[in-house]
Amino acid sequence: MAERHVVRLTVNGESVERLVEPRKTLADFLRQDVELTGTHLGCEHGVCGACTVLLDGDPVRSCLLFAVQADGARVGTVEGLAHDGLHPIQEAFHDHFALQCGYCTPGMLMTVHDLLQRSPSPTREEIRKALAGNICRCTGYHAIVDAVEAAAARLRAAPPREAAR
Amino acid sequence: MATSGTRPRAVGRPVKRVEDGRLLAGQGRFVDDLHLPRMVHAAFVRSPHAHARVRHVSVSRALALPGVVAVLTADEAARLCHPWRGILTDYVGMKTALQYPLALDKVRYVGEPVVAVAAADRYVAEDACDLVEVEYETLPAVVDPEAAMRPGTPLIHEELGDNVIYRGGFDKGEVDQAFARAHRVYRDRFVVGRQTCxxxxxxxxVAAYEPREGSLSVWISSQVPHMMQAIFARILGLPEQKIRVVAPDVGGSFGLKIHCYSDDVAACLLAMRLGRPVKWIADRLESFATDIHCREHLVDVEAAVSADGTVLGLRSRAITGVGPWSCYPRSSVVEGNQVIRLLTGPYRIRNYKAELNVVAQNKALMSQYRAVGHPIASMVMESMLDRAARDLQLDPVEIRRRNLVRRDELPYTTAFGYVFESGSYLESLELALDKGGYARWREEQARGRREGRHLGIGLSCFIELTAPGSFYGSGGAPISAQDSATVRVEPGGTVTALIGVTNQGQGAHTAFAQIIADQLGVSVEDVNVMSGDTALVPYGGGTSGSRGAVLGAGASILACRAVAEKVRRIAGHLLEAAPDDVELRDGKVSVRGAPDRSLTLADIGFRVYYQSDKLPRDLEPSLEATAHYTPARPITWANGVHMVVVEVDVETGLVKILRYVTVEDCGPMINPALVAEQVRGAVVQGIGSTLYEHVVYDAEGQLLTRTLMDYLVPGAAEMPDIEVHHLETPSPFTLGGFKGIAEAGTAGAPGAILNAVNDALAPFGVRLTRQPITPDLIRSALRQAPALNRDGRR
Incomplete structure (x- = not known):
């Protein structure tokens, strides 16, 4: 059995300290050790995007990182998007039927959150490019693109108090 | 009736999904989110070979690894359960071998489970798998379906005598005469590659066994909890009442999660042996290797066509390779059968002869994926129509107009024997042409050709087999033809509904809440729908065959009618009115024409649940009813038309979709937004089938597509916006007139896209009959193109 290491980080603003094996992925760490199961695993090889979280503000594949690599970092997950209720991006997904089974949705939301921070008025083409690393098997993407357009408009009109870190 | 009132009807409106809040907040409850005390994790040693004898297995080093709690070998697994066989008895003559949880004497496909391990966590379980030693003696692999049929080919199951699982077909009308009087006969071979869901x-x-009770609880990502209960009972030798199967939130399924998988059975056996909960989650490699595959077909087709474009007759000969076993319990013969049966589509073709061979091979098992058989049948027919149209110098629209079944011909019986009772075949085509701007795109295409751009326009007109009321049960499979609903008015006047149909993202809970709200005159928010738990809901068939909306709605309507009748009788007593004069609307129960004489559902709930002693003895103190529903006809046919415009880059071979327009007719829509999203999602899966998705094995049966980088699924960047239009032709035979919709998009896309690509490539004399249409396929066809001919005819 491999030696365990202390990992200290913040997840959605809360300090977390756990003892983990070096081979444990950040995704498994979040799901099993921190018990935040909103981050989903679809491929465990970095293609599907379901496990996307924010690491020090940047979107990353939590299945391709070890928990020990996130030592000292700020991690943001879907559970931290809104303090209470829903974030405007989440509301837009609801309004536009932009989810079906909901399995890809957390990763999709984190990617969109990052996109709209960098680019507040993306075109449909730009939205589609930004979502290229998040596979949705249910919707066909059209409704997701609609939702992102609507969320962008909403965020331009009234930026929320930022929750995800 | 209960549906009238001042509150607008919920049915027919794009009511927002009741399922969304939790899922958006990361609070979904998928199986992998479940953690039970003392739970251990399963992993599997899997075959690296397509075909090999298992000479020796040694597990001692794995057992010695700290954290490992059990290692299950094939012999032990076979002793602990009953094997299963994927036969449907109504496919006369079909044969397949018994299947066991773990490979006994031979392995027959790459990824087949050989040994199961349970350990403290998945990491350790996989470490232990690496320590299991298996000695194999490799055998020649049977990979090619045509070769599998040839005498002298190695046998996958020696005891069966050959590799043919099923041979079938039919000969309807006067086929030879039709060919004798044809103006032209067109022959083609279509090759459709393997895919997976x-x-x-x-x-x-997650499986948990309580040895003192002899009870097994299984949380499984499944479309069919009651079917799983039945097959676990048969295989594990437990009585049904001791098995609870729960399908919590399910992250998509599309036909993947309706089968008996050997590793699932092995995980249950581990749980039963250990008396500890066992979690088993497939990783993506295991998914590619062991999820059911679909769509490996060769179709040779001949079409006899008159000078005016009338299709006089058809012959088809289909071969499909389905892996080593026919899948249990739905079998692996249905897709091939649907290919030949559905081939005539919505067209008036009276003379048709078809032959089918379903063969075994050393690849993963194949069974039902979204739109079973439809995409292949439709693609073949639509491509043949375009070929005939081009040769006869007819517009592709015109040849379809001449052959589509007209409304005044309904009910229409197909050559095979399907009966179309209602539909809008020509009307859907005209609407698609209008909305899609067909004429304008033809002009754009001509302009593009002058400028060196290669645009193509493709059409497909298709039928969709939905809501089968009888299908697998007639072949002996424990698969429900009926579905069910329990509807209960709670003491406070709100409504709980327990539905046999399940939800994997379709928005089923929303749709049924809309129906129930209208039936009982309450708001959608006052209805809570639950499903997916055999301990909770009445017996149901889950989802498959686009049955959920039709059967779930039917059962819900019947249950609501029974509840409303109870409410009316009790309210009639309390309001001193005849029950027939009592109506339910806006959450109130009142005497017709006297709105001041009214009660709320909460008033009635209080009387029924807490003061039933004061009700007359002949009034049952109940506000709950369970109903079961089977559609009156074996199949409810939906239909639609797709029009797609593509641009082909003849240098790179890339296909870009410029416009995608669909017309769908699923009868009255419960929720048009849910319908549109079912269509869009299904279209994109159809686009994936046609352009990208391909499970590839090499000549030795080694699986080459093992990651999402090798097996391409559609991404947001390549997909177009998809315009969805509706016609609503009610079924005369289902409650509410509803028809299914979930598979239509997947059925229609391949034909439309293949035709569009071929239309674009026609000036080069290129016509493709293979799927997926990869850039390589296009470029190599262009390299071999006979000649450049700008009007597109040879």
């Missing part, structure tokens, strides 16, 4: 949530299971 790729639900983003992999197959997942």
């Amino acid at each position: 790729v639900a983003l949530e992999p197959r997942s299971l």
Whole structure:
């Protein structure tokens, strides 16, 4: 059995300290050790995007990182998007039927959150490019693109108090 | 009736989904989110070979690894359960071998489970798998379906005598005469590659056994909890009442999660042996290797066509390779059968002869994926129509107009024997042409050709087999033809509904809440729908065959009618009115024409649940009813038309979709937004089938497509916006007139896209009959093109 290491980080603003094996992925760490199961695993090889979280503000594949690599970092997950209720991006997904089974949705939301921070008025083409690393098997993407357009408009009109870190 | 009132009807409106809040907040409850005390994790040693004898297995080093709690070998697994066989008895003459949880004497496909391990966590379980030693003696692999049929080919199951699982067909009308009087006969071979479902949530299971009770609870990512209860009972030798199967949130399924998988059975056996909960979650490699595959077909077709474009007759000969076993319990012969049966589509073709061979091979098992058989049948027919149209110098629209079944011909019986009772075949085509701007795109295409751009326009007119009321049960499979609903008015006047149909993202809970709200005159928010738990809901068939909306709605309507009748009788007593004069609307129960004489459902709930002693003895103190529903006809046919415009880059071979327009007719829509999203999602899966998705094995049966980088699924960047239009032709035979919709998009896309690509490539004299249409396929066809001919005819 491999030696365990202390990992200290913040997840959605809360300090977390756990003892983990070096081979444990950040995704498994979040799901099993921190018990935040909103981050989903679809491929465990970095293609599907379901496990996307924010690491020090940047979107990353939590299945391709070890928990020990996130030592000292700020991690943001879907559970931290809104303090209470829903974030405007989440509301837009609801309004536009932009989810079906909901399995890809957390990763999709984190990617969109990052996109709209960098680019507040993306075109449909730009939205589609930004979502290229998040596979949705249910919707066909059209409704997701609609939702992102609507969320962008909403965020331009009234930026929320930022929750995800 | 209960549906009238001042509150607008919920049915027919794009009511927002009741399922969304939790899922958006990361609070979904998928199987892998479940953690039970003392739970251990399963992993499997899997075959690296397509075909090999298992000479020796040694597990001692694995057992010695700290953290390992059990290692299950094939012999032990076989002793602990009853094997299963994927036969449907109504396919006369079909044969397949018994299947066991773990490979006994031979392995027959790459990824087949050989040994199961349970350990403290998945990491350790996989370490232990690496320590299991298996000695194989490799055998020649049977990979090619045509070769599998040839005498002298190695046998996958020696005891069966050959590799043919099923041989079938039919000969209807006067086929030879039709060919004798044809103006032209067109012959082609269509080759459709293997695919798989790729639900983003992999197959997942937690099994917990209580030895003192002899009870097994299984949380499984499944479309069919009652079917799983029945097959676990048969295989594990437990009585049904001791098995509870729960399908919590399910992350997509598309036909993937309706089968008996050997690793699922092995995980249950581990749980039973250990008396500890066992979690088993497939990883993506295991998904590619062991999820059911679909769509490996060769179709040779001949079409006899008159000078005016009338299709006089057809012959088809289909071969499909389905892996080593026919899948249990739905079998692996249905897709091939649907290919030949559905081939005539919505067209008036009276003379048709078809032959089918379903063969075994050393690849993963094949069974039902979204739109079973439809995409292949439709693609073949639509491509043949375009070929005939081009040769006869007819517009592709015109040849379809001449052959589509007209409304005044309904009910129409197809050559095979399907009966179309209602539909809008020509009307859908005209609407698609209008909305899609067909004439304008033809002009754009001509302009593009002058400028060196290669645009193509493709059409497909299709039928969709939905809501089968009888299908697998007639072949002996424990698969319900009926579905069910329990509807209960709670003491406070709100409504709980327990539905046999399940939800994998379709928005089923929303749709049924809309129906129930209208039936009982309450708001959608006052209805809570639950499903997916055999301990909770009445017996149901889950989802498959686009049955959920039709059967779930039917059962819900019947249950609501029974509840409303109870409410009316009790309210009639309390309001001193005849029950027939009592109506339910806006959450109130009142005497017709006297709105001041009214009660709320909460008033009635209080009387029934807490003061039933004061009700007359002949009034049952109940506000609950369970109803079961089977559609009156074996199949409810939906239909639609797709029009697609593509641009082909003849240098790179890339296909870009410029416009995608669909017309769908699923009868009255319960929720048009849910319908549109079912269509869009299904279209994109159809686009994936046609352009990208391909499970590839090499000549030795080694699986080459093992990651999402090798097996391409459609991404947001390549997909177009998809315009969805509706016609609503009610079924005369279902409650509410509803028809299914979930598979239509997947059925229609391949034909439309293949035709569009071929239309674009016609000036080069190129016509493709293979799927997926990869850039390589296009470029190599262009390299071999006979000549450049700008009007597109040879």
